[in-house]
Amino acid sequence: MDTRISSNSILSVATPEAFEPQTFDDPAAAVDCLQALYERNTRFLCEAFEGLGKNGRSLTRFRACYPQVSIETSSFGHVDSRLSFGYVSAPGVYTTTITRPRLFRHYLKEQFGHLMRNHGVGVTVSESSTPIPLHFAFGENAHVEASAAETIDIPLRDLFDAPDLTTTDDEIANGSYEPGPGEPSPLAPFTAQRIDYSLARLSHYTATSATHFQNFVLFTNYQFYVDEFCAWARQQMAEGGNGYMAFVEPGNILTPAGADKPETDYTLARLPQMPAYHLKKKGHGGITLVNIGVGPSNAKTITDHIAVLRPHVWLMLGHCAGLRNSQRLGDYVLAHAYMREDHVLDDDLPVWIPLPALAEVQVALQDAVAEVTGYQGYDLKRIMRTGTVATIDNRNWELRDQRGPVKRLSQARAIALDMESATIAANGFRFRVPYGTLLCVSDKPLHGELKLPGMATAFYRTQVSQHLKIGILALQKLAAMPPEKLHSRKLRSFYETSFQ
Numbered sequence: 001m002d003t004r005i006s007s008n009s010i011l012s013v014a015t016p017e018a019f020e021p022q023t024f025d026d027p028a029a030a031v032d033c034l035q036a037l038y039e040r041n042t043r044f045l046c047e048a049f050e051g052l053g054k055n056g057r058s059l060t061r062f063r064a065c066y067p068q069v070s071i072e073t074s075s076f077g078h079v080d081s082r083l084s085f086g087y088v089s090a091p092g093v094y095t096t097t098i099t100r101p102r103l104f105r106h107y108l109k110e111q112f113g114h115l116m117r118n119h120g121v122g123v124t125v126s127e128s129s130t131p132i133p134l135h136f137a138f139g140e141n142a143h144v145e146a147s148a149a150e151t152i153d154i155p156l157r158d159l160f161d162a163p164d165l166t167t168t169d170d171e172i173a174n175g176s177y178e179p180g181p182g183e184p185s186p187l188a189p190f191t192a193q194r195i196d197y198s199l200a201r202l203s204h205y206t207a208t209s210a211t212h213f214q215n216f217v218l219f220t221n222y223q224f225y226v227d228e229f230c231a232w233a234r235q236q237m238a239e240g241g242n243g244y245m246a247f248v249e250p251g252n253i254l255t256p257a258g259a260d261k262p263e264t265d266y267t268l269a270r271l272p273q274m275p276a277y278h279l280k281k282k283g284h285g286g287i288t289l290v291n292i293g294v295g296p297s298n299a300k301t302i303t304d305h306i307a308v309l310r311p312h313v314w315l316m317l318g319h320c321a322g323l324r325n326s327q328r329l330g331d332y333v334l335a336h337a338y339m340r341e342d343h344v345l346d347d348d349l350p351v352w353i354p355l356p357a358l359a360e361v362q363v364a365l366q367d368a369v370a371e372v373t374g375y376q377g378y379d380l381k382r383i384m385r386t387g388t389v390a391t392i393d394n395r396n397w398e399l400r401d402q403r404g405p406v407k408r409l410s411q412a413r414a415i416a417l418d419m420e421s422a423t424i425a426a427n428g429f430r431f432r433v434p435y436g437t438l439l440c441v442s443d444k445p446l447h448g449e450l451k452l453p454g455m456a457t458a459f460y461r462t463q464v465s466q467h468l469k470i471g472i473l474a475l476q477k478l479a480a481m482p483p484e485k486l487h488s489r490k491l492r493s494f495y496e497t498s499f500q
Contacts, residue, residue: 021124030123069125070095128192222318234255237257245281319442329443332383333386339390391421
C-alpha cells in the first residue's frame with residue numbers, strides 16, 4: 001500500500017501547549033525558564049519529525065516558536081554614564097528572541113542582571129511568534145537518516161518551518177532597523193534565527209562546536225601561528241592546565257588539563273576552511289585561535305559568525321608588508337587607524353565611517369610588546385611603529401601601476417599593508433566587539449626587500465613564537481578587566497540595544 005502523503009492531505013497545525021508568560025527578578029531563574037521552554041519546543045519538532053519518518057504519513061503541520069525575553073520601563077531615569085551596555089535609553093517595551101540558552105547561559109545571566117540592577121524591573125519570559133526552523137531544532141552534530149524522508153511525498157517546508165532568510169539579517173547591528181508603530185524595540189543585536197544561522201556556519205567553517213569558542217579570540221593568517229599555539233596549549237595541559245580546563249582542536253578533539261595527549265586517537269582527514277583551536281576556561285574565559293587564511297572575504301565571513309557569540313575582544317596577529325624604509329623585517333606594527341580597500345563591507349559599513357582605536361586594547365598590546373621584548377618607553381620605537389594599516393583585496397597589488405596605490409598609501413600615512421586587518425576591525429566596530437591589530441613586518445615590497453626561502457624559514461621560526469606570546473599576554477591582560485570596562489562606549493551608536 002502506498003503510504004506517502006501529499007500537500008493536500010494537511011488538515012491542521014500542531015503546536016506545543018501554550019506557555020503562560022512569567023516574570024523574574026532573578027537572572028538565573030529567568031535563564032532556567034528559557035532553557036526549559038526552548039528544549040521543550042525543539043524536542044517537540046524533533047519528535048514530530050522522527051515520528052513522521054517511522055509511520056510515513058501526517059495530516060498535520062508542526063510548528064514551535066522560539067522563546068523570547070522582554071522588559072518594559074516607563075522611566076527616562078539616568079543610569080551610570082560610564083556604562084556602554086546593560087540599559088535602555090528611553091521608556092518602552094524591549095524584546096528579543098532567544099536560542100540555545102544552555103550555550104549562552106553565562107552571557108544571558110550577565111545581561112539580565114544589568115537590566116534588573118539598572119532599571120529595577122524584572123524580565124518576562126514568553127513564547128515568541130517566530131517559528132523555530134526544523135533545521136535549527138536539531139542543533140549541532142545531529143545526523144538525520146535519509147530514509148526518514150523517503151516516504152514523504154511532500155516538501156518538508158509544507159510540514160515544518162524552514163529558515164527564513166528574508167528576515168535573517170544584520171539590520172539591528174547595522175543600525176538600520178526601525179520598529180513599526182506599536183512594535184517593541186530590539187533588546188539584543190541579533191535575533192534567534194540569525195544566531196542559529198551563524199552557529200551552523202561556525203561548525204562548518206571551523207570543524208569545532210560553538211560550545212568550545214572562548215571570549216578572547218586571536219585571528220591569524222599563517223599556519224606557523226597555529227603550530228606554535230598548539231604546542232604551547234599542549235604544554236599547558238601537560239602541566240595541569242595553568243588555569244585552563246581543556247584544549248580543543250578541529251574535529252572537537254579534546255585534551256583535558258593534566259593530560260599529555262587527546263582523549264581520542266581520531267584525527268580529521270582534512271582541515272576545514274578556517275580551523276579553530278580553543279584553550280578553554282570556565283565561563284568561556286579562555287582563548288580561541290582561528291586561522292582565517294588569506295583575504296578579506298574569509299575575514300568577514302568568520303567574524304560575521306563569531307560575533308553572535310558576543311566575545312569580549314578579538315585581535316589580528318599576522319604578517320604584513322612594511323611600507324616605510326625605516327622599518328626592518330620582524331618589526332611590529334600596532335594599528336591605530338585603518339585604510340579600507342577591502343570592499344567586502346562597503347554595503348554594511350561605508351568606508352567614510354572611521355574606526356577608532358580602542359584605548360584598552362591598544363594599551364594591552366603595547367604593554368605586552370614591552371614585557372615580552374624587554375624594550376621600554378622611547379626604546380620601544382626601535383621595534384614597533386604605530387599608525388595606519390591599509391587592507392586591500394588584491395594580493396598582487398604590487399603588479400599594478402604603482403602611481404595610484406602608492407600615492408594613496410602615502411596620503412593616508414600608511415605604515416603597513418595586509419589583506420585582513422581592517423576587515424576584522426570594521427566588523428568588530430559594526431558588531432560592538434572590541435578589536436585590535438598587531439602585525440609583524442615580513443617583507444618590504446616597495447623597497448625591494450623580500451625574503452629568500454632560507455631567510456623566510458629562520459624568520460618565521462624566531463619571530464612567530466615571540467609574536468604569539470605577545471598576543472596571548474595581551475588577551476590575558478584584557479581578560480583580567482571587568483567586561484563593563486573593556487567594552488568601549490566608542491562602539492555604541494545613538495540608539496543601542498541593551499545587550500552587549
